[in-house]
Each structure stands twice: as structure tokens, then as C-alpha cells.
Amino acid sequence: MKKILVVGSLNMDFSIETPRIPVPGETIMGTGVKLVPGGKGANQVYTIGKLGGDVAMIGAVGDDSFGDMLIDNLENVGVNVEGIERISGGTTGQAFIPVDESGENSIIVIGGTNGQVDEAILKKYEYLMDEADIVVMQQEIPLTTVMAAKQMAMEKGKTIIVDPAPAAAMPDEFWDGIDYIKPNETELGILIGKELSTQEEYKEAAQEMLRKGVKKLLVTLGSKGCLIVSSEGEEFIPANKVKAVDTTAAGDTFTGAFAVALSQGKSEKEAITFAQKASAIAVTRKGAQASVPTLEEVLASM
Numbered sequence: 001m002k003k004i005l006v007v008g009s010l011n012m013d014f015s016i017e018t019p020r021i022p023v024p025g026e027t028i029m030g031t032g033v034k035l036v037p038g039g040k041g042a043n044q045v046y047t048i049g050k051l052g053g054d055v056a057m058i059g060a061v062g063d064d065s066f067g068d069m070l071i072d073n074l075e076n077v078g079v080n081v082e083g084i085e086r087i088s089g090g091t092t093g094q095a096f097i098p099v100d101e102s103g104e105n106s107i108i109v110i111g112g113t114n115g116q117v118d119e120a121i122l123k124k125y126e127y128l129m130d131e132a133d134i135v136v137m138q139q140e141i142p143l144t145t146v147m148a149a150k151q152m153a154m155e156k157g158k159t160i161i162v163d164p165a166p167a168a169a170m171p172d173e174f175w176d177g178i179d180y181i182k183p184n185e186t187e188l189g190i191l192i193g194k195e196l197s198t199q200e201e202y203k204e205a206a207q208e209m210l211r212k213g214v215k216k217l218l219v220t221l222g223s224k225g226c227l228i229v230s231s232e233g234e235e236f237i238p239a240n241k242v243k244a245v246d247t248t249a250a251g252d253t254f255t256g257a258f259a260v261a262l263s264q265g266k267s268e269k270e271a272i273t274f275a276q277k278a279s280a281i282a283v284t285r286k287g288a289q290a291s292v293p294t295l296e297e298v299l300a301s302m
Contacts, residue, residue: 001264002054002134002264003054003056003131004056005057005128005132006041006055006059006135007057007059007135007141007146007149008041008044008045008058008136008137009039009040009059010037010039010042010067010070010092010114011093011114012066012070012092012094013039013096013097015034015097015246015248016030016099017030017032017034017286021100021105036288036289037069037074037288038097038287039070040140042070042289043288044138044256044259045074045079045256046073046256048079049077049078050293050294051256051260051278052260053256053263056081056083056131057080057081058122058149059083060084060085060087060121061085061086061092062089062112063087063088064092070092082128083125085113085117085121087116091112092112092113093110093114093140094112095109096108096110103283105247109140114140115142117141117142118144119148121145129152129153129158133158134158134159134160135153135159136163136256137150137160137162138163138164139163146174147174160177161178161179161182161255163183164181164182165184167190167191169193172212175212175214176212178214179215180217180258181214182217182219182251184219185202185222188202189205191205199227199236203227203229203234206234207229210231215231216230217230218258218272224238225237225238226239226275226276235269237269240276244284245283245284245286246283246287249287249289249292250279253275253279253291253292254279256278257271257274257278258271261275277301277302280301281293281298281301
């Protein structure tokens with residue numbers, strides 16, 4: 001099995017149950033709130049650990065109770081947490097997530113110590129990247145750090161997976177040489193600066209990203225499935241529909257599960273199918289890391 005490194009964010013999520021997402025200027029009564037370990041990077045590394053991957057993380061938390069809870073939760077699924085820096089006096093990242101009765105959500109993120117994950121921390125824990133075969137990144141830490149991590153991984157010949165969320169404009173040269181990016185339909189539109197609505201438009205946008213140097217795109221289309229696009233062609237892989245309870249971390253579960261399957265030598269199509277199954281289970285449960293299935297559950301669903 002190949003080793004995986006995740007470079008990214010850790011947040012404590014405040015999951016707020018509400019009949020519907022309020023519109024601007026509106027006050028509504030929620031029905032409950034839960035503290036759930038989250039953050040895109042932590043969600044992905046937790047998924048990888050829970051599904052049996054050999055994984056480490058580079059990130060940062062504060063020296064507060066939230067930081068303790070996040071690290072403990074990752075250690076419980078076998079994640080190597082040596083590279084998670086404790087920032088003295090820092091405040092661990094937080095996210096506030098209203099989730100409506102249909103399972104849809106909106107998210108407000110307070111970066112906290114995620115904003116202090118810099119090149120010095122990357123260099124301090126560079127040995128973890130040296131040991132890894134696959135490097136996974138997102139965009140919830142400073143973009144300069146994401147770019148530095150990508151460059152470091154590329155120079156070391158690693159397989160690079162980027163989940164471009166929250167989607168943000170990046171220099172064209174950043175995309176050159178990335179093995180996989182996994183945008184959803186909204187994020188893909190943001191990356192190319194266009195609103196997309198049809199599968200044909202998704203394909204055209206993916207071709208534009210290929211021209212920027214990305215090797216392959218996995219465009220997740222929710223319950224409709226996943227579109228994989230490369231210079232060799234395009235293939236649409238449908239997904240089984242389930243009743244969603246909470247879509248928080250569905251994309252992170254997909255990314256983590258995809259990385260695990262690749263690390264185990266699965267083909268891309270097999271890895272996507274595995275990731276779809278894991279994500280489909282996650283959306284039937286509430287919370288971020290709390291919704292991630294076990295390996296046995298995913299295999300049973302297949």
C-alpha cells in the first residue's frame with residue numbers, strides 16, 4: 001500500500017439543524033447544534049485513515065480544547081499527526097454550518113490557525129512528504145502555501161490530488177503537472193470564470209483545465225455521478241441515488257476514498273466507484289467526520 005500525505009485545514013464544525021437556510025435579513029429558529037470535528041483537510045485525512053489508508057497530515061491547530069479534540073479524533077483512526085503544528089495562543093479553525101431538513105447546507109469558515117500553515121511548517125515536516133507517494137491538498141489554507149506544497153510534491157515526483165475548494169482563482173502555472181483535480185460543478189465554473197449548467201458545458205470547462213496543464217479531472221455532479229476527463233477522452237460514471245440527510249463533507253469523503261483506492265492499486269474507474277459508494281453513505285448521516293463510513297460498510301454497499 002502506498003503512503004498518503006494530506007496538507008490542509010482542521011476546523012471544529014458547529015452543525016446547526018434548521019428547517020431551512022435563512023435568507024438575508026431573516027431570523028429563524030433552529031432545532032439543534034452539535035460540535036463535530038471537520039475542516040476539509042481533516043475530513044479527507046480522517047476518511048483515509050478510517051478506510052484503512054496509511055496517512056499523515058500537515059496542518060495547524062491552536063493550543064485550545066478544539067485542537068485537542070481534532071487531533072484525538074484523527075489519532076483514533078490511525079492518522080499520523082506528527083505534522084499538525086500546535087500554535088501557542090492560536091485559535092483553532094471553526095466552521096458554522098446550517099443544515100436544512102433536506103440535507104443541504106451552507107458553510108461559514110473562520111480560518112484561525114489554518115491561516116498560519118506556511119512554508120516554514122511545510123519545510124519543518126518535509127520528511128512526511130518524502131515518505132509519501134500521494135499528496136492531497138485543498139484550498140482552506142493560504143494559497144501561497146498550497147502552491148508551495150504543490151511545487152514541492154511535483155519536484156519529488158509525487159502523485160498530486162487537489163480538491164479545489166473553496167474554489168479560488170489560481171495562477172495558470174499552478175495547475176500544470178497536477179495529476180487529479182476534483183471540482184464539483186460549481187467549483188469548476190469558478191475555476192474558469194463561467195456559470196455551467198449542462199454536461200456539455202462541464203466537458204468544455206474540463207478541456208480548458210486540461211489546457212492549463214491538469215492531467216485528469218474528476219468532476220463530481222452530486223447524485224448524477226462523476227465525469228472523468230483527460231487527454232485520452234471522457235467517461236461518465238453514474239452514482240446510485242440515496243436520500244440525503246446532510247451533504248457536509250460528501251466531497252471530502254469522495255476525495256479521501258479515491259486516494260485510498262489509488263494507494264491500494266485500484267484503477268481510476270474502480271477508485272471512483274469506491275469513492276462514490278463512500279460518499280453516498282456519508283450523505284445519509286449527519287456531521288462531517290461523524291458521517292464517514294467504515295471500510296466494511298463501503299465494501300458491503302458494493
